[in-house]
Amino acid sequence: MSDGATKAPAKIRFQVVPMDALPSGRACRVDEMDGLIVASIGAKHGTPALCDELTLLHEALMAQGRWEQTPCSNTDRIDQPAEGLEMASIAWEQVSADVLPSNALAAPVEREGALVWLLNEQHASKQLCAEISDYGRRIGGDGLWRQHWPDA
Template identity: 40%
Template sequence: MRIAGEGHHGLLFIRSAACRAPALERVYERGGCMGVVMLYENGEIRYELATAGEVPEGRATRIIESPGLAVAYIQPGHATERLCRELTEQHRPVIGYGGWVQNWDGDPYRSDKPAEGLGFAHAWWEFADSGAFPEGVICCPVERAGAHVWMIHRNEATEQLIEEMTVVSKRIIGDGLWLQSWDKDR
């Protein structure tokens, strides 16, 4: 890790040498958060079916973070085990190789807060019919600079989960809690 420099309001950004500058510059432009912010580029996102108490009653999902890790706990009945496995597997190369970096501020429950509308990127989840996927595929990210959408097979998740993940994505991605760290369309 190395010190990247001071930003607005006395912010201190710490990142590894491989973390790409555009993501950091976008944090500077928006004023970032108060305090020390660490950018974790070789992180992990996991999707797991929840056990008792991991998701508040009435909700389909809750994301809990720690440095370099986000776990999306999904209430049983709102997603299939297969969808959880495939979402985890499909996130691995993108997150694990620095395509997205975690802008960590120390709050494991920060995705529970409403989106502030900072506009770092646009993100959402939506249903797609089986004809939209290659054979045997049930989910697929579609991504370009400034936008990210997860296409989910209609039989693998509930409408409530899709709606909640869209709301959470507006917070996590739209407010820069996780930052795109590349400049080209994929």
């Protein structure tokens, strides 16, 4: 039963952090709590401009209701191994700047069951893309976040 209140969309924020703020050998760390995911990206693996653009683009996806966080009572659930449910795929891929719209550092490509982020290779390392794609197997694949694809 609903009390009529509308829950605000969850937020996804990206930030650059010093390399020593991450576990040794890692490009990023993703922390989740109810209503928020924060992706901390090592300074050698991503740029502040990319983080700003990704935060803005994710705000639009959330505002459109395209993705929503499932209830998050366990703050370390994102760090558990993927269960392989394959509900949806989320991945990051490096591309050359000329593949993206003029002056864009990132662009989402989405269809039902999949979201691929194309990232300017000068602003995101291969290791970062691989690590975030691993998180995506857990986040989207196991339904921690659910896609709401518009009906045709």
